[in-house]
Amino acid sequence: MNDKVRSLIRENNILLFDGAMGTQLQDRGLQPGQSPEEFGDRHPEVIGAIHADYLQAGAMFLTTNTFGGTSFKLPHSLDPQAFNRKMAEVARGVAGTRGFVAGSVGPTGELLAPLGKAGFAELVDAFARQISGLAQGGADLILIETQFDLGEIRAAVVAARRVCDLPVAVSMTFESGTSLTGTSPLTFLDTMQNLGVDLIGTNCSLGPEGLEEIVRAMLPRARTPLLVQPNAGLPILENGRTVFPLQPQAFAERMTRFPALGVQGVGGCCGTSPAHVRAMAKAMREVRINLQSPTSHPDMVLTSRSTSVCVGLEEPMVVIGERINPTGKKQLTAQFQAGEQSLAMEMAVQQIAQGARILDVNVGAPMVVEENLLPELVSRLAARFSAPLSIDSSKVEAIGAALECYPGSALVNSISGEAGRMESLGPLCKMFGAPFVLLPLAGKDLPETSTQRLKIVESLLRKSEDLGIPRHLILVDALALTVSSKPESAKHCLQTIRSCREEWNLPTVLGLSNISFGLPARELLNSTFLTMAMSHGLCAVIAHPGARRVQEALAAGEVLLARDPQAKSFVRNYSGWAAGDGAVTVKAADSSTASAGAARKEVGTL
Amino acid sequence: MNDKVRSLIRENNILLFDGAMGTQLQDRGLQPGQSPEEFGDRHPEVIGAIHADYLQAGAMFLTTNTFGGTSFKLPHSLDPQAFNRKMAEVARGVAGTRGFVAGSVGPTGELLAPLGKAGFAELVDAFARQISGLAQGGADLILIETQFDLGEIRAAVVAARRVCDLPVAVSMTFESGTSLTGTSPLTFLDTMQNLGVDLIGTNCSLGPEGLEEIVRAMLPRARTPLLVQPNAGLPILENGRTVFPLQPQAFAERMTRFPALGVQGVGGCCGTSPAHVRAMAKAMREVRINLQSPTSHPDMVLTSRSTSVCVGLEEPMVVIGERINPTGKKQLTAQFQAGEQSLAMEMAVQQIAQGARILDVNVGAPMVVEENLLPELVSRLAARFSAPLSIDSSKVEAIGAALECYPGSALVNSISGEAGRMESLGPLCKMFGAPFVLLPLAGKDLPETSTQRLKIVESLLRKSEDLGIPRHLILVDALALTVSSKPESAKHCLQTIRSCREEWNLPTVLGLSNISFGLPARELLNSTFLTMAMSHGLCAVIAHPGARRVQEALAAGEVLLARDPQAKSFVRNYSGWAAGDGAVTVKAADSSTASAGAARKEVGTL
Ligand SMILES: [Zn+2]
Ligand SMILES: [Zn+2]
Ligand SMILES: [Zn+2]
Structure with a gap:
C-alpha cells in the first residue's frame, strides 16, 4: 500500500x-x-x-x-x-x-x-x-x-x-x-x-x-x-x-x-x-496544483537547529573554520585530553567573528576517547552557536554519536575511498540526512592527477548510489596538495573542481592550507589559490577564517563572480582599504583573546 | 619555379x-x-x-x-x-x-x-x-x-x-x-x-x-x-x-x-x-634530415632588437606596462603636446624595474600629431630599452610609421571590428611580422557576454585568414569590463579566455584596471581578478606593473600554475614577506623617482 x-x-x-x-x-x-x-x-x-x-x-x-x-x-x-x-x-x-x-x-x-x-x-x-x-x-x-x-x-x-x-x-x-x-x-x-x-x-x-x-x-x-x-x-x-x-x-x-x-x-x-x-x-475539485520550481537551488544545504547555510555555484563561498582541531596545537590537545572544551569554545567564537559560517570539529588526539568527547563538544557547540558544524573524525562510532546529538544537518568530514568507510558511514549519513565530504583518497598513494582523483570520485559515487544516498548530500574534496612537492597539484585541483561540476554537477570543497606547505608567504599563496579555485567553481573552503588575505580574496572574489549584488558588502567593508593593511590587524585580533599564545602560534603555521 | x-x-x-x-x-x-x-x-x-x-x-x-x-x-x-x-x-x-x-x-x-x-x-x-x-x-x-x-x-x-x-x-x-x-x-x-x-x-x-x-x-x-x-x-x-x-x-x-x-x-x-x-x-647522400620538434612552443613571441618575450600557456604571464599613455595624465599630455619625451622615458625605466616585460606606447592626445611623435618615441625607446614595445594607437598611419622604425616584432594594439580596421592594419601587421591585439569590439554596443565577444573574434579571425595572417600573430583581448556597471562581466571575461583557448587555441590579454572602475580597493579587485584570469589561461595583462598586489598575484600565481620551477623565484623574492607589506612599499618606490608627483597621482587612479 x-x-x-x-x-x-x-x-x-x-x-x-x-x-x-x-x-x-x-x-x-x-x-x-x-x-x-x-x-x-x-x-x-x-x-x-x-x-x-x-x-x-x-x-x-x-x-x-x-x-x-x-x-x-x-x-x-x-x-x-x-x-x-x-x-x-x-x-x-x-x-x-x-x-x-x-x-x-x-x-x-x-x-x-x-x-x-x-x-x-x-x-x-x-x-x-x-x-x-x-x-x-x-x-x-x-x-x-x-x-x-x-x-x-x-x-x-x-x-x-x-x-x-x-x-x-x-x-x-x-x-x-x-x-x-x-x-x-x-x-x-x-x-x-x-x-x-x-x-x-x-x-x-x-x-x-x-x-x-x-x-x-x-x-x-x-x-x-x-x-x-x-x-x-x-x-x-x-x-x-x-x-x-x-x-x-x-x-x-x-x-x-x-x-x-x-x-x-x-x-x-x-x-x-x-x-x-x-x-x-x-x-x-475546481483547483489544480500549480507546481512551483524552487527559485533558490543550492547544491547542498547544511543546517543547525536555527540556521541554513547554502553551498553552491550561486551562493557565496562558505568558509569552514578549521581551527577546532588539536593537530599541532599543544594547548588544545591538552584540554581535549583532560576532557575540557573552553579553548574550543573560544575558537568557535573567534572563527564565527572572522566569518566562518561552518565550524569544523575535530577532537582526534592520543588518549582522547573521541566517541565520548566528540558528541559532548558537538552538543555544547550546537547549544551555543547557530553555525552548522562539520563533524570531523576518522572514527565511525564517534561520528555516529555526534550525529545523534546534533539536531540539524551537520557535515560529515569525510568519507574517503578507504576500505569499508563508505559502507559504514554512508548509511549513517543517509539516515541522519547528513551531507558529507567525499574525499578522493584510496590506497596509499595520493592521487596526483585530476584523472586519478575523478576515478576515485566516480567509484565512490557508484557506491553511494547503491546505498541510495542522494547527490545533494555529496561535497567533493578537490584535494589541495602541496605545490612545493607536487608542482602540478594546484592545476590538478582546479581541474578536479571543474570536472566535478561538468561531469556530475557536484559542488567541491578543499582544505586550503596544504597547498603552501614548505613555502614562504603562505597566506599569499593560500589566498591566491583560493581566488583561483573560486573562479573555477569551488563552493566551500576549510581554512583559517582570520587570515586577512583570505578574507580579502573572498570579498573581492564575490564581487567579481557577481555574488555580491551591487558590490554592497564589498563597498561597506573595503571603502577605507589600503593595500598596506594586512595580517597586522589579524595578529592583533588573535592576540587580544585569552588564548593569545596558542593563536599566535597557529597563525604561524598558516 | x-x-x-x-x-x-x-x-x-x-x-x-x-x-x-x-x-x-x-x-x-x-x-x-x-x-x-x-x-x-x-x-x-x-x-x-x-x-x-x-x-x-x-x-x-x-x-x-x-x-x-x-x-x-x-x-x-x-x-x-x-x-x-x-x-x-x-x-x-x-x-x-x-x-x-x-x-x-x-x-x-x-x-x-x-x-x-x-x-x-x-x-x-x-x-x-x-x-x-x-x-x-x-x-x-x-x-x-x-x-x-x-x-x-x-x-x-x-x-x-x-x-x-x-x-x-x-x-x-x-x-x-x-x-x-x-x-x-x-x-x-x-x-x-x-x-x-x-x-x-x-x-x-x-x-x-x-x-x-x-x-x-x-x-x-x-x-x-x-x-x-x-x-x-x-x-x-x-x-x-x-x-x-x-x-x-x-x-x-x-x-x-x-x-x-x-x-x-x-x-x-x-x-x-x-x-x-x-x-x-x-x-x-648518406644522411637524412632528423626533424626536430620545437621544445618550446609559445603561442606568440614578441621581440625587440635584442630580446624575445614569449606569450603562452606554459610561459610566465607577460606584464605589458600601461603607463606611457597620456589619458588622464596632465603632465605627460603636456610633454607630448610639446614634442617632449623625458617623462615617457622615465616611465619606461620605472615600469621595467617594476617587472613590465613589454611597454605599451600611446601618445594619443589632442594636438599631438601621432604620425610624427609615435615613431619618434618608439625609435627612442627601442634604442634604449630591450623590452619589446606595444604600439598603441587608433591611427593606422601612426602605427605604420612606428612599425617601420622598429627593428623587432612589436605588438600592435589593436585591431578591432571597427569598419576597415582589419583591412588596413591586418596587411601591415603581416608585412612587418607584427603580432597584434584582436579587440572584440564592433559597433557601438559593448559585447557584454562571452558569446557576443566570441562572435566578433570569429568574424575577425575569418577576415585575418582571408588576408593570410598566421594565427601566431593574434592575441585576443578578453575584454575586462567594469563590474560595478556590468556585474557578470568578469565571469564573461573568464569564459572568453577559456573559449579562445578551447576553440582556436588562441592566447589572450586584457587591460586590467577597467574591471574595478567605480569601486573602492581597486588594487585588491584588480589583483584578485588577475589571479582568476591567470588560472583560466590568460597569457598577458596590460597593467600598472608597480601595483604591489598585482606583483604578488603574479608571483604566487606562477608558483601555483607550475611555471616557477621549484618556486625558486618566489622563495627568493617572498621569503621575508608579511601580509602587512603592501602598497606602502610601492608608494615609496614611486615617490623616489623624479616624477614623484605624477606617479603618485597615477597610483591613485589604479
Ligand atoms: Zn491543531
Ligand atoms: Zn663568409
Ligand atoms: Zn577555469
Whole structure:
C-alpha cells in the first residue's frame, strides 16, 4: 500500500487529509482532562465513527487517534505498540480500499538533551514502538505532526526508517516565525529535505492565512511536496470556551489558495470538522496544483537547529573554520585530553567573528576517547552557536554519536575511498540526512592527477548510489596538495573542481592550507589559490577564517563572480582599504583573546 | 619555379647550396680592392664558370654574384636593377632546369637610424631595386645573407615581398653570441618566424662547429626550416694571406651533423670551394634530415632588437606596462603636446624595474600629431630599452610609421571590428611580422557576454585568414569590463579566455584596471581578478606593473600554475614577506623617482 501513496504523491494529485480529532472527541464524550488515547482505546467505535465521517466528507487520509501515542504520554495502562496498532486498525477498517491511513505521531512532551533530559536513543526507541504498532495496524503513511523541535523530529524519522518502509510526512508548528526551539520554516524544510522525507508540512497554531506565510517561506527551496493543515482560524474565547471561528465554506475557500502555490497536501487541524473537510473537498475539485520550481537551488544545504547555510555555484563561498582541531596545537590537545572544551569554545567564537559560517570539529588526539568527547563538544557547540558544524573524525562510532546529538544537518568530514568507510558511514549519513565530504583518497598513494582523483570520485559515487544516498548530500574534496612537492597539484585541483561540476554537477570543497606547505608567504599563496579555485567553481573552503588575505580574496572574489549584488558588502567593508593593511590587524585580533599564545602560534603555521 | 622551391622545402629534401663566390673570384682574376660586382659585370663568363663548377659539384642552389648589389655598394656606373638582372641571368643560364638560382642580397653597409642615418624607406627602396632585378633575371629564391642587423633584414624582406612572390631565405651572421647590432640567434629566429620567411639561416663568421652552436640556440623554437652556410673553418694567416683551413672532406663530415639536428639547408661560405661542395654533396647522400620538434612552443613571441618575450600557456604571464599613455595624465599630455619625451622615458625605466616585460606606447592626445611623435618615441625607446614595445594607437598611419622604425616584432594594439580596421592594419601587421591585439569590439554596443565577444573574434579571425595572417600573430583581448556597471562581466571575461583557448587555441590579454572602475580597493579587485584570469589561461595583462598586489598575484600565481620551477623565484623574492607589506612599499618606490608627483597621482587612479 505504501507504494500507492508514493505514486499518489509522485503523480501530483492533491492529497486530502482529514480534520481535527480532538474537537470531534469532545463533541462525542471526551471529558476535559481525559486523554484522547485512553478514550479511544475504550471507545474505538467512536473513533471509527469520526473516521467514517471524514471519509464520507471526502478525506483521502484518515489520521489515527495516536497523537500522544508514545510511552512518554500514554497512560501506563496502555502498551504503546498494542495501542497504536489498535488505533491504526480502527482507521484501516474504516478506510478499507477507499482511503489511506495516516499514523499520527505527535511530540513526546520531552526535550532532547541538552535542552531537556531525553536522550536521542530513548526518543528513537519510544517512537519506534509507536510507529511499529501503527505499521502493524495498517498505516499507509507515518505523519509526524505538530512538532516543534528539529532534534525530536529527527528521532521520529530515524525511528520510522528503522521499523518500516512507509512513506513519512513531517509537519512542524511555528509560532511567531520559528518553532518553539528556534527553527525557521526554511531550515526545517532544508533539514527534512536532507533527511529525504516524502511530505513536508506545517500544521496547527495558525489558520490558513498564517500558514500561508510559513509555506511561502519554504517555497524558494521546496523540492519536496508540501502539506498544510491549518486550524479553523485563530481561536477566540466564547463563553469561556475556546472556539475556532473559521466556518467550513470560508476555510475551504482559503484552502484552495494552497494548491495554487504548489502545495500538494491539504487538511485541517484544531477546530476543523467533517463539514470543513467536505467543503474543502468540494472546493478542491475546481483547483489544480500549480507546481512551483524552487527559485533558490543550492547544491547542498547544511543546517543547525536555527540556521541554513547554502553551498553552491550561486551562493557565496562558505568558509569552514578549521581551527577546532588539536593537530599541532599543544594547548588544545591538552584540554581535549583532560576532557575540557573552553579553548574550543573560544575558537568557535573567534572563527564565527572572522566569518566562518561552518565550524569544523575535530577532537582526534592520543588518549582522547573521541566517541565520548566528540558528541559532548558537538552538543555544547550546537547549544551555543547557530553555525552548522562539520563533524570531523576518522572514527565511525564517534561520528555516529555526534550525529545523534546534533539536531540539524551537520557535515560529515569525510568519507574517503578507504576500505569499508563508505559502507559504514554512508548509511549513517543517509539516515541522519547528513551531507558529507567525499574525499578522493584510496590506497596509499595520493592521487596526483585530476584523472586519478575523478576515478576515485566516480567509484565512490557508484557506491553511494547503491546505498541510495542522494547527490545533494555529496561535497567533493578537490584535494589541495602541496605545490612545493607536487608542482602540478594546484592545476590538478582546479581541474578536479571543474570536472566535478561538468561531469556530475557536484559542488567541491578543499582544505586550503596544504597547498603552501614548505613555502614562504603562505597566506599569499593560500589566498591566491583560493581566488583561483573560486573562479573555477569551488563552493566551500576549510581554512583559517582570520587570515586577512583570505578574507580579502573572498570579498573581492564575490564581487567579481557577481555574488555580491551591487558590490554592497564589498563597498561597506573595503571603502577605507589600503593595500598596506594586512595580517597586522589579524595578529592583533588573535592576540587580544585569552588564548593569545596558542593563536599566535597557529597563525604561524598558516 | 618558386612553387618548386617551396615544394622542395615542404617535402623535406636536403637543400644543397653552393660555396663561396669571393674566394673563387680571387682565384680567377679578381684583384685585391676590386669590387666583385664590377668584376662580374665585366666578366660574366667567369661567374658562369664558377656557377658551372658548383652545379657540377652537386649544388642545387647557385648563388648570384650580387652580394653587394644594392645602390649603396655598387659603383655608380652600374644600374642596380640591370646589374642584378644580368647576374641572375648568368646563374639561370647555368642552372637551366638542373638547379635553382638563389639571388644573393647582402648588407647595404649602412645602418638604420637611429644607429646610423639610413631611413627604413630608403633601405626598402634600394633592396627593392636589387630584388626586382634578381627576380627578372630568373632567381628562384631571394637569399638575404650575411646580415647583421635585424632592422635592415626586415627592410630587405619587406622589399622582397613588395616586388615579387619568390620564397625568401634570411641568413644572419653572429659573432660571440649575437649579431653586430645585438641580436641573438633565437631573437633573430623569432622575428623571422613572425615575418614568415621560408628559410632561416646563419652563415659566415664561423666554421661548422661555431655555427652548430648558433643552430642549437635556434632549435628550441624553430618551426621554419634552417639553413647553415659556414666558412671553411676559422681563418688563419699563412704567409700574410688569410686562409680557411678546413679541407673538403673534413668540412663535409662536419656538415653531415646538421641534417641530424634537423637543419634542411646546407652550403658553404668563405673559403669553401667546388671541392667542398662536391665532398658535402656526396656525404649528404648518406644522411637524412632528423626533424626536430620545437621544445618550446609559445603561442606568440614578441621581440625587440635584442630580446624575445614569449606569450603562452606554459610561459610566465607577460606584464605589458600601461603607463606611457597620456589619458588622464596632465603632465605627460603636456610633454607630448610639446614634442617632449623625458617623462615617457622615465616611465619606461620605472615600469621595467617594476617587472613590465613589454611597454605599451600611446601618445594619443589632442594636438599631438601621432604620425610624427609615435615613431619618434618608439625609435627612442627601442634604442634604449630591450623590452619589446606595444604600439598603441587608433591611427593606422601612426602605427605604420612606428612599425617601420622598429627593428623587432612589436605588438600592435589593436585591431578591432571597427569598419576597415582589419583591412588596413591586418596587411601591415603581416608585412612587418607584427603580432597584434584582436579587440572584440564592433559597433557601438559593448559585447557584454562571452558569446557576443566570441562572435566578433570569429568574424575577425575569418577576415585575418582571408588576408593570410598566421594565427601566431593574434592575441585576443578578453575584454575586462567594469563590474560595478556590468556585474557578470568578469565571469564573461573568464569564459572568453577559456573559449579562445578551447576553440582556436588562441592566447589572450586584457587591460586590467577597467574591471574595478567605480569601486573602492581597486588594487585588491584588480589583483584578485588577475589571479582568476591567470588560472583560466590568460597569457598577458596590460597593467600598472608597480601595483604591489598585482606583483604578488603574479608571483604566487606562477608558483601555483607550475611555471616557477621549484618556486625558486618566489622563495627568493617572498621569503621575508608579511601580509602587512603592501602598497606602502610601492608608494615609496614611486615617490623616489623624479616624477614623484605624477606617479603618485597615477597610483591613485589604479
Ligand atoms: Zn491543531
Ligand atoms: Zn663568409
Ligand atoms: Zn577555469
